[in-house]
Amino acid sequence: MAEPSVNIVRLAGVEKYFGAVRALAGVDFAVDAGECVGLVGHNGAGKSTLMHVLAGTLTPDSGQMTVDGVPREGYSALLAQKLGIRCVFQELSLCPNLTVAENARVLHPTIAGWGWRKRAGALIGKKLDEIFPGHGIALDTVVGDLAIGKRQMIEVARAFTITKAPLHLVILDEPTSSLDSHTAGQLLTHVRRVVATGASCVLISHLLGEILDHSDRIVVMRDGAVAAADRASGFDRDKLVTAMGGAAAAKMRSVQERAAPRGSTPVRIRARTQNRSEGIELLAHQGEIVGLAGLSGHGQTELLLSVFRAATRRLPGLEVSDPVALIAGDRQSDGIFPLWSIAENIGIRSIAALRRGPLISSELEDQFAARWQKRVNIRTPDMHNNILSLSGGNQQKALFARALGSEAKIVLMDDPMRGVDISTKLEVYDLIRAEANAGRTFLWYTTEMEELKNCDHVYVFRNSRIVADLRRDELSEERVIQSSFQEAG
Amino acid sequence: MNGTPRGQDSSANVVRIAKSGSQPTLRFLRAALPSLSLALVILGIAWLNPRAMSYLGLNLMLNLGIPTALATIAQMFVITVNDLDLSIGTFVSFVGCVVATWLRDAPFLGVAVLLGGVAVYALMGAVIYLRNVPSIVVTLGMLFVWQGLAILILPKPGGKPPTWLHDLMNFHVPYVPFPIVAAIVIAVLVHVGLMRTSYGAILRGSGGNPNAIGRAGWSLLKTKIVMFALAGVFGVFSGLALIGLTTSADANIGKGYTLLSIAGVILGGGEFVGGRVSPIGAVIGALTLTLAGSLLNFMRISPDWQVGAQGGILIIVLAARAMINQTDRRTR
Numbered sequence: 001m002a003e004p005s006v007n008i009v010r011l012a013g014v015e016k017y018f019g020a021v022r023a024l025a026g027v028d029f030a031v032d033a034g035e036c037v038g039l040v041g042h043n044g045a046g047k048s049t050l051m052h053v054l055a056g057t058l059t060p061d062s063g064q065m066t067v068d069g070v071p072r073e074g075y076s077a078l079l080a081q082k083l084g085i086r087c088v089f090q091e092l093s094l095c096p097n098l099t100v101a102e103n104a105r106v107l108h109p110t111i112a113g114w115g116w117r118k119r120a121g122a123l124i125g126k127k128l129d130e131i132f133p134g135h136g137i138a139l140d141t142v143v144g145d146l147a148i149g150k151r152q153m154i155e156v157a158r159a160f161t162i163t164k165a166p167l168h169l170v171i172l173d174e175p176t177s178s179l180d181s182h183t184a185g186q187l188l189t190h191v192r193r194v195v196a197t198g199a200s201c202v203l204i205s206h207l208l209g210e211i212l213d214h215s216d217r218i219v220v221m222r223d224g225a226v227a228a229a230d231r232a233s234g235f236d237r238d239k240l241v242t243a244m245g246g247a248a249a250a251k252m253r254s255v256q257e258r259a260a261p262r263g264s265t266p267v268r269i270r271a272r273t274q275n276r277s278e279g280i281e282l283l284a285h286q287g288e289i290v291g292l293a294g295l296s297g298h299g300q301t302e303l304l305l306s307v308f309r310a311a312t313r314r315l316p317g318l319e320v321s322d323p324v325a326l327i328a329g330d331r332q333s334d335g336i337f338p339l340w341s342i343a344e345n346i347g348i349r350s351i352a353a354l355r356r357g358p359l360i361s362s363e364l365e366d367q368f369a370a371r372w373q374k375r376v377n378i379r380t381p382d383m384h385n386n387i388l389s390l391s392g393g394n395q396q397k398a399l400f401a402r403a404l405g406s407e408a409k410i411v412l413m414d415d416p417m418r419g420v421d422i423s424t425k426l427e428v429y430d431l432i433r434a435e436a437n438a439g440r441t442f443l444w445y446t447t448e449m450e451e452l453k454n455c456d457h458v459y460v461f462r463n464s465r466i467v468a469d470l471r472r473d474e475l476s477e478e479r480v481i482q483s484s485f486q487e488a489g
Numbered sequence: 490m491n492g493t494p495r496g497q498d499s500s501a502n503v504v505r506i507a508k509s510g511s512q513p514t515l516r517f518l519r520a521a522l523p524s525l526s527l528a529l530v531i532l533g534i535a536w537l538n539p540r541a542m543s544y545l546g547l548n549l550m551l552n553l554g555i556p557t558a559l560a561t562i563a564q565m566f567v568i569t570v571n572d573l574d575l576s577i578g579t580f581v582s583f584v585g586c587v588v589a590t591w592l593r594d595a596p597f598l599g600v601a602v603l604l605g606g607v608a609v610y611a612l613m614g615a616v617i618y619l620r621n622v623p624s625i626v627v628t629l630g631m632l633f634v635w636q637g638l639a640i641l642i643l644p645k646p647g648g649k650p651p652t653w654l655h656d657l658m659n660f661h662v663p664y665v666p667f668p669i670v671a672a673i674v675i676a677v678l679v680h681v682g683l684m685r686t687s688y689g690a691i692l693r694g695s696g697g698n699p700n701a702i703g704r705a706g707w708s709l710l711k712t713k714i715v716m717f718a719l720a721g722v723f724g725v726f727s728g729l730a731l732i733g734l735t736t737s738a739d740a741n742i743g744k745g746y747t748l749l750s751i752a753g754v755i756l757g758g759g760e761f762v763g764g765r766v767s768p769i770g771a772v773i774g775a776l777t778l779t780l781a782g783s784l785l786n787f788m789r790i791s792p793d794w795q796v797g798a799q800g801g802i803l804i805i806v807l808a809a810r811a812m813i814n815q816t817d818r819r820t821r
Contacts, residue, residue, distance in 0.1 A: 057704055078706035093704055097697035097764040102690040106705045112687040120687075144697075144763075145516070145817075 006033050007066065008168050008200050009054060009085070014063030016049055023049040024060065025224035031169060036191055036201040038215030038232065040208065042244050042295070042449075042481060046224040047204050048090065051171050054202070055087035056080035068168070081107070084168035086159040088175050094155055096144030100124055103143055103158065110164045127157040131190045132183055152178040156187055160194065170194070171202040176210065188214045206295055208237050208485050220244055241485070245449075245477035262288070262457065262471075268410055268441040269307060270319040280466040282459050284410075284443055289436050291455030292445040294484045296415075299464030300445040301329070304412045307443065311410070322409035322441075325349060327399050329414035329445075335399050336387050343369035343383040345398055349406040372401035376431060393424035400428060404435055411435075413444045417451065429454050449477050460484060515817045519810060523757045523770040526806050527777045530784050537787040544666055551668035552734055554779035555658075556581070558672055559727035560746040561753035561775040562679055562768060563720040568754050569683070569766045570696045570716045572617060572624030577724055577750055579635035580606065581743030584728025586639045589648025589738035596651070603725050610721025611714045618713040632747075639740040646739040650732045658733030672772050679768035692716060696764025752803050753778055758810075777802070 007030045016024040024046050031037050041047050052058035053065070056077040065072050067083050080087075086107075094103045101121035105111045111120045121139040128135050132153050143151055152175070159170050172191070176184035191201050191214060205211050211218060211232075218235050220228040220243040228243040235243075265286040272281050282303070284290045292300040308326050310318035328334035337345055347354050347365045354364040369383040376397045380390060387395060396416060403411050417425055432454065436442055444455060452458050458475050460468035460483040468483035534550075535542050541550065560577055567574040584606065592599030613631065617624050662670050683689040695702045695712040703709050727746070732738055755761070756777060757770025781802055785795045 055704065076706075077704050081706045087704070089704070093698065093701035095694035095697035095701055095764070098690055098694050102694070105687055105690050106694055106702060106707070109706070116687040117685075144765075 006069065007031065008033055008068065010064075010066040011050075011053070011060075012064040012066075014050075014053060014060045014065065016046075016053065016058060016060050023224055024053070026063070027221075027224070027226055029219065029226065031200050031202060033168070033200060034195055034198045035216040036195045036203055036214060038211035038218040039202055039204045039221065040206075040211055040218065040240060040244060041221035041227075042484070045221040045244070047221055048173065049224075050221070051087060051089075051173055051202070051204065054080070054085060054169075054171055055089075056085075057087075082165055084166040085171070086167065086169070087171045088155055088159045088173060090173040090177070092151055092155050094143045094151055094158075097142065099142055100137060100139045100154055103154065104161060107158055107161065108163045108165075123161050123163070124154070124158060127161050128153065131157050131160065132186050135183075148178045149180065149183070153183060160190070167199055169200045169202065171204075173204045174206065175203070176205060176207065184210075206485050208240055212237065212240070241478055241481050245481045266321070267319075268321050269443065271303060271307060271310075272317040280459065280469045282466060284441050284457075286409075286441055287436050287439050288457060289432060289442040289444060289455045291452045291458040292443065292461060293452055293458050293480050294461035294467075296447050298461040298484075300461050301414055302464065303461075304414050304443060304445055307410075308412055320410065323407055324410045324412060325403035325406045325408035326412045327403050327414065327416045329416055329418065331392070331395055331399060331416070336395055338386075338388055340387060341384045342373075342378065342380060342387050342390065342398055345387045346372055346383075346401045346405060349402045349408075353407070368405065372405050376401045376404070377427060393420045396420050397424065397428065400431065404431070404440075409439070410441045410443065413442060413446075415445050415447055417446065417448070425451075449480065452480065515813055519813045519817070520758065522806060522810055522813070523767075523773040523777070526756065526802070527773050527780070530777055530780045530802075533784045534780065534787060537784070541783070541787070544664075547666040548668060550780060550783045551666060551672070551776065553731075554776045555668050555671050555675075556727045556731035556734070556743075557746065557749055557753065557779055558675055558772045558775040559723050559730055560743070561750040561757075561771045562675065563723035563727060564750035565679075565754045565757075565759060565766050565768065565771045566683075566716045566720040566723070567624070568696075568751075568759055568761060569693055569764050570713055571699075571762050571764070572628075572717075573751070573761070574628045574720060575625060575747055576628040576631035576635055577720070577727075578743045578745060578747035579632050579639065580610075580721075580724045581728045581731060581746050582740055583635040583639040583642075584725050585732045585738040585742045586643040586648065586740060588654070588729055588732045589650055590642055592654075593649055593651045606725060607718055607721035610724070611718040614713040614715075614717025615710065617717075618710050636740070643738055643740050646737060648732075648738045650736060654729060654733040655736060658730060672776060676769045676772040679772075683766075683768055693764045693766070696762075696766075749775070749778055752799070756803060756806055 010030040012028055014024055014027045014029075015022065027046070027050060029050065039047050039050070049058065053060050056075050056079060059075070065075055067075070067085070072079065095106065098106070101117055101124060104124035105116060105120040108120070108123070111123070125139050128137060135150070135153055137146065137150055137154065143154065146154075156172070156175050159172075160167065175187060179187065188210060191203065195201055195216070203211060203215060212235060215232045218230060218232050218240070219226055220240060222244060262285060265288070267283055268286055269284040270281065282290070292303065294300065304326065306315060306318060307320055308324050309315060310320045311322075311324035332338075337348070343365055346369050347360075350368065351360060354360055354368055356364065366383070372378075373380070373383055378390065378394050378397050378401070380394065387398060390398065399416065417428065420428075429451075432442055432444075444451065446452060452475060455475075456472050458470045458480070459466045460470065460480055462484060468479070470479055540546060560581055563577055564574055584603065587599055587602050591602060609631075613627055616622065617627055660667055683692065691702060691707055692712050692715060695707070695709055699709055702712070728743065731742060735742070753774035754766065754771050755774070757767055757772070757774030759766040759771060778799060781799050782795055785798050790798060
């Protein structure tokens with residue numbers, strides 16, 4: 001039954017905005033029947049957004065979507081299920097309070113009525129046996145009681161189960177991230193088996209070896225658009241890395257050279273990551289801006305938090321010499337006090353200095369706020385206005401003012417510039433450089449390559465370990481990507 | 490047409506053995522905790538006053554456990570979808586006042602009002618889902634609404650249940666006290682409905698991981714409405730049972746049920762978030778709390794201290810569960 005190659009899905013000029021951020025910038029993407037498409041790209045390239053659009057859980061703002069040759073208006077998660085498009089999301093979508101069999105039922109509305117548990121159990125059990133022989137999972141176990149790797153196996157197996165609705169396309173987002181190499185191999189073999197029967201897969205992974213070995217075609221995304229697409233045989237590791245990071249290494253923005261070379265100033269932070277024996281030690285000296293790079297969620301935030309804790313408490317493997325201030329990444333939930341004024345929000349970290357006797361002096365607080373309004377240029381008519389009256393960028397500036405106004409000699413930044421407009425960013429970069437020259441130390445986790453170029457030294461993280469230690473003159477986009485993506489697993 | 494089966498089924502029925510030995514024991518202990526606490530309370534009563542363990546004694550002690558168990562089941566439905574119903578107590582009062590007045594004098598009006606109460610519950614679920622307001626806020630508001638309505642209907646204690654209801658609640662089963670039969674029936678019915686049916690799995694799943702249920706194409710609005718409506722239905726049952734037993738109503742009659750029902754769900758092995766609940770456990774929890782009152786009476790503890798003592802029981806059981814959970818996590 002060799003049919004001519006037919007598009008299972010085709011996206012044309014799909015755009016998606018989150019507020020002012022353009023997550024997808026006119027993506028053209030198609031999957032044919034019986035092929036495995038590898039999808040790669042660095043942080044924020046738009047892979048996950050694209051996948052959510054395919055799964056029907058996000059509606060694109062513009063562009064056309066064709067499934068099974070029919071243009072689809074009002075595409076939804078329900079329709080996606082009916083049309084045989086399945087998705088294994090990165091953050092698992094099993095219900096932890098249900099059993100393995102019950103979780104299989106969630107995906108299959110047709111399993112109902114007498115004996116449904118048995119049928120659901122048989123369905124998922126058979127698929128688990130097929131993909132992961134010897135998996136050792138009891139089907140009546142509550143999923144929440146299983147280890148993360150087993151849960152991932154169930155989630156993957158569930159995506160491949162078939163009842164009434166057909167199975168045309170399975171999208172796997174980092175399916176091997178919690179699997180050991182043996183089970184990962186079983187899964188990838190199964191993917192090839194499924195593709196041979198005429199169904200299709202989209203495989204997203206940061207393990208370039210997996211992508212190169214198991215895809216028919218590879219699509220590289222960058223900045224919300226498709227940067228390159230070709231047969232898998234047309235790519236090798238270096239080509240992929242180059243495509244992800246842009247054609248040629250961008251010329252670095254010239255930043256005035258620092259007066260003192262590394263090592264001439266005292267060490268402020270000395271930290272080793274979880275696996276003591278492996279990995280590189282992180283060092284941060286006085287007056288340095290140290291960047292933490294790598295794919296998101298690979299232990300950078302955890303390191304910042306443990307440095308924060310180590311400033312007040314003795315922790316093994318960590319030495320922190322001075323007081324610390326943290327600028328949170330999630331401004332809304334971890335940063336601002338939404339009911340307070342701008343002035344109160346800025347002053348909270350320096351309350352000790354703003355006291356007269358046991359009480360907070362509103363006079364000192366106002367002076368403090370006025371000083372920092374000028375320093376970081378917060379655009380507001382009155383610092384007593386509620387913090388939420390500010391735009392997102394100005395709220396972030398207020399959080400910088402809070403940290404920089406404090407006595408802290410070390411400032412930790414947890415990717416604080418997400419969703420901030422470029423002019424604010426440039427202002428803040430200059431501010432950080434000025435503060436560093438005045439002797440402050442910055443530890444800056446960022447997912448944006450541009451921001452790393454403001455750093456004196458960059459550590460690249462992978463799987464909670466530091467895998468690369470790059471001096472300023474060694475830093476390039478390729479080097480960072482090269483280290484972030486592992487060799488074949 | 491050739492119907493060749495694809496591939497061969499290499500492994501027919503692989504025998505699966507749970508890996509570590511201690512975890513099943515721990516989980517069994519966790520599941521048995523509610524029954525264990527009930528057994529302890531019953532043993533305490535039997536030891537202090539053996540005569541209480543008679544047909545009549547059990548009937549008297551467990552009677553009021555039935556409305557409590559029904560209210561606890563109502564609360565459990567709400568807790569399953571990660572919400573909390575602070576209004577269940579005054580709702581039971583409201584239902585009680587309607588039952589003792591209109592349901593007897595004007596059955597059609599009475600039934601219509603009770604159905605209206607269930608509809609309001611369904612509406613609460615819809616509002617909580619659509620407007621994304623915390624359930625505590627909505628149900629706290631409704632607490633005062635039901636209370637006010639109850640006082641409007643029955644300003645002074647009084648009224649009378651319909652005869653059929655009185656007869657039903659005073660039905661005598663040979664050998665086994667009626668409350669025990671009723672508790673088993675309630676527990677089994679709700680267990681089958683929520684834990685064994687295929688839609689019950691979706692309802693519980695919407696408490697465990699709403700995103701997953703939504704992504705699979707199920708309506709989360711519907712699950713929320715269904716669960717709140719069920720809470721309303723069991724709230725009505727609780728009010729009916731309560732008035733059938735007490736034979737007259739009072740605008741404050743159900744007040745204690747709000748906290749008692751929450752305590753019952755948690756005591757029965759439920760969790761506040763994550764959709765982990767147990768109908769059988771909830772009924773056992775409600776009976777345990779009811780019997781705890783009798784036990785404390787037999788111990789000659791003054792009623793002033795009883796609420797505190799019930800709290801003490803709750804803390805002990807929850808501490809035991811927390812310890813089991815911790816050990817479980819450490820051994821995993």
